[in-house]
Every structure is written in structure tokens, then in C-alpha cells.
Amino acid sequence: MADKEAARRPGGRSARIRASVHRAVADLVTLRGYGNFTIGDVAARAGVADSSIYRRWGTLESLTMDVAITWLTTNSPIPDTGTLAGDLRAYAAGVARDLGGADGLAVLRLVIALSNAGESGVAARDQFLAERRRQLEEMFDRAQARGERRPAPLDILDHILAPMYIRTLFGMGPLTPGYADSLVDRVLAAGGAGMSTTPAAPGHDR
Numbered sequence: 001m002a003d004k005e006a007a008r009r010p011g012g013r014s015a016r017i018r019a020s021v022h023r024a025v026a027d028l029v030t031l032r033g034y035g036n037f038t039i040g041d042v043a044a045r046a047g048v049a050d051s052s053i054y055r056r057w058g059t060l061e062s063l064t065m066d067v068a069i070t071w072l073t074t075n076s077p078i079p080d081t082g083t084l085a086g087d088l089r090a091y092a093a094g095v096a097r098d099l100g101g102a103d104g105l106a107v108l109r110l111v112i113a114l115s116n117a118g119e120s121g122v123a124a125r126d127q128f129l130a131e132r133r134r135q136l137e138e139m140f141d142r143a144q145a146r147g148e149r150r151p152a153p154l155d156i157l158d159h160i161l162a163p164m165y166i167r168t169l170f171g172m173g174p175l176t177p178g179y180a181d182s183l184v185d186r187v188l189a190a191g192g193a194g195m196s197t198t199p200a201a202p203g204h205d206r
Contacts, residue, residue: 020046021053025067029106034064034113061117064110065124071098071107072131084143084150088184091139092160096175099168108169132161151187159187 024045028037039060043050057063075098079090098104111128114121133153140150160183164175 017046017048017052018056021048021063022067022070025064025110026103026106029109029113034110035117039063059120061114061120061124064114065127068107068110068114068124068128069131071103072128072135075101078135078138080142083146084139084148085184085188087139087143088156088160088187089181091135092164092180092184093177095161096164096177096180099164100175105168108165112169132157155187155190159183159190 021042024042028041028045039053040050042060042063043053046053053063057066075094077094079087079094081087081090099108111125114125114128117124136153136156140153144150160180163183164180167173167175
């Protein structure tokens with residue numbers, strides 16, 4: 001039994017350290033803004049040795065990328081409601097809820113700041129955006145398999161994600177369920193998302 005517990009402890013401790021470090025990064029971004037703290041500051045706030053952070057992440061850019069990607073994959077599950085319209089509504093509601101959470105604003109600030117953090121920062125930002133695109137493509141692939149017309153990923157970025165990001169960054173009011181739904185309505189109305197790719201029968205205009 002002792003051997004089994006000893007074998008479990010490193011994994012549990014590693015997970016706790018990672019969570020503490022991630023929490024410290026989010027807190028420091030909120031308190032100081034990105035670019036105004038170091039790995040040493042993160043280590044002090046997380047209560048770990050800075051050598052542990054360097055050994056695991058290497059650079060501040062790699063660490064912040066891990067924070068952003070972890071937040072994105074943990075908080076934005078891909079809905080599967082049976083229709084693209086239903087999926088988009090559930091997805092938009094989830095993004096709005098996540099952005100309004102404790103770390104939503106901090107993560108957005110991180111992603112923006114990475115754009116000005118040299119090549120490694122841009123690579124980290126691109127990885128975040130690629131994960132967001134992967135989420136959308138997964139949703140759209142299912143819709144296409146059902147015979148629905150899929151919108152372009154940039155349509156979702158332009159008309160659903162970007163407005164919510166801007167409102168969050170500038171503190172322009174809460175992201176209510178009604179607001180998230182209204183953004184989806186625009187995409188559905190403009191692009192015909194959720195419409196069957198099968199031609200309509202005579203007398204049944206879509």
C-alpha cells in the first residue's frame with residue numbers, strides 16, 4: 001500500500017504545482033498586466049522554485065501558452081445537440097460563460113500580449129487560435145456529415161467570438177445568454193448555417 005501511495009504522489013504533486021503556477025500567472029496578468037512580471041514572480045506567488053518552472057516550461061511565453069491552451073480546452077467543450085444551429089447556440093453560450101469567469105479576461109490579455117512577445121510569443125498565440133479553429137472544425141464536420149451547410153470559421157470569429165472578446169476586453173457589459181443568441185442569429189441569417197445542402201423540393205423554399 002505504501003508503495004502504491006508513493007507512486008501516486010509524484011503525479012498528484014505535479015498536477016498541484018501546475019495548477020498553482022497557472023493560477024499565479026492568471027493572477028499576475030490581472031494585477032500587473034502581461035510583461036510586468038517574471039518567472040521568478042510567478043514562482044514566488046505559486047510557492048514553488050523558479051527552477052521547477054524553467055525545467056517544465058522553459059520560457060515565460062511557453063508557460064503562458066500552456067495557461068491559455070489549458071483554459072481553452074478545459075472550458076470550451078464541443079457541444080453536440082444534433083443540429084448546427086443548436087451547436088452554435090450552445091457553443092456561444094459556453095464561450096460567453098467562460099469569458100465571464102474568473103480567468104476569462106486574463107487569458108484574453110495573455111493571448112494579445114503574446115503577439116508582441118517575439119517569435120515564441122507569436123507561435124504561442126497561433127497555437128491558441130489553432131485550437132479554437134480545431135474546435136470549430138470539429139463542430140462543422142459533424143454538421144456537414146448531417147447534410148447541413150457549414151459556415152466559414154472566420155464567420156464565427158468575426159460575428160460571434162470577436163464581439164464577445166471585445167466586450168470582455170473593454171468591460172462593455174455582461175455577456176448575457178440573450179446577447180450570445182443574437183450573435184448566432186446573425187450568422188444563421190447571413191450564411192444559411194443549419195440549412196440542408198440538399199436542394200429544396202418545388203414549392204418549399206428554404
